[in-house]
Amino acid sequence: MSYIQDVKSTVAARNAGQPEFLQAVNEVLDTIRPVIESDPAYERNAILERITEPDRQIIFRVPWTDDSGKMRVNRGFRVQFNNAIGPYKGGLRLHPSVNLSIIKFLGFEQIFKNSLTGLPIGGGKGGSDFDPKGKSDREIRAFCQSFMTELARHIGADTDVPAGDIGVGGREIGFMYGQYKRIKNLYEGVLTGKGIAYGGSLARTEATGYGLVYIVENMLNAHGKSFKGKTAVISGSGNVAIYACQKAQALGAKVVALSDSNGWIYDKNGIDLDVVRQIKEVERGRIKEYADRVKSAEYHDSGKVWQVKCDIALPCATQNEISGDDAALLIKNGVFAVGEGANMPSTPEAIEAFQKAGVLFMPAKAANAGGVSVSALEMSQNSLRLGWTFEEVDERLKGIMKGIFDKTSEAAQKYATPTDYVSGANIAGFVKVAEAMIAQGV
Ligand code: NDP
């Protein structure tokens, strides 16, 4: 059996019942084959066995009290996956679907994404099966304080620096930061995505969505195309979706659809983002309300945004949200570019369909790396005890996304085919981490 096949079997046996984690591992191992086979040092140093096994996995009880006085218990996670090139870095997800498989797939992918940014950050991820929907501010605070009471002993500005992800934005980071400071008596950059008043970076809120559009624009330009005048469809209506929509519109695209977990909206005139932001960022409401407020819009509570005809699709909600059938529908309707704002939003069948059809496909590890990049810039500003302007951070973000596009396409050209950005991103991300691991010994 080949080295890669051998490791895949061991990982599958050791992590039975973790489909998302195995999906992420199999994709990476399958695509880095040309590099692994080109140098026996990877096998000699057991790089694949080591990179697929987290440094540590922390699982803990999170007790809190709801508004009726009832005690509740959730499960908290922090998986510190790999710190070969920097402190563990990655978001915290609060969603009822969270389990070890999901946190491990996210932490594993974060290793390669963070490497691609060119910044000194390792890979980690955490979260809880706590459902923030419908909770009061007090309940959110009680949960966040309890979560941090345990997490605080495992993290630190030079050890592990969490941030936001699904269900974790500025409000939650604020409550967690306050609790960390109280417990440790340390004012340090232990979390990113902080408020501007207490050490946050300008443009962090916008960074993932903007970065996604910047790198997709790089990819389109490389093929003589651009966002200008194109029709785009975006899934989700959270942090990533909102700022992807804003930047795509700024570059001249018409965004006609957005969604949440209850349904989706189609606005033939193009999405009015002020209305979306009022509903989502201010009122914490549902996307359905957009159709109550904007006459040109329709709301659908069945089907998916992928049935809307578009040139460019930007999945920005969650994993495995584009099935093989969804991809076939997008292709039939003429989509020519897909950029993954969410983590692992396309199933393996969807990726295969896009690549076979010649759709330009930018995978998550490259496409959504803008968020963690600006998080790393937030860490730099915290270390310097300085704050850069919005324009300065945004310019750096543009440069970082261009750098990621260049590295990804160079590796694709060298080891796969010129537009196989999936292989390109996995290989470019992997090589740097593996080199650091080999240099540092077992
Ligand atoms: P938010 O919580 O701000 O928004 C998530 C959006 O996706 C909401 O509209 C939500 O709908 C929808 N969604 C979430 N889960 C599901 C589900 N199971 N089924 C259908 N819809 C769902 O999260 P973000 O915008 O921050 O994150 C979106 C994606 O981007 C995630 O995959 C995340 O990992 C990834 N990402 C985020 C980064 C960041 O900086 N925030 C950085 C890089 C990647 P509803 O409100 O109904 O739940």
Ligand code: 2IT
């Ligand atoms: O998936 C991701 O890259 C994030 N949720 C952001 C991580 C971070 O540390 O900013």
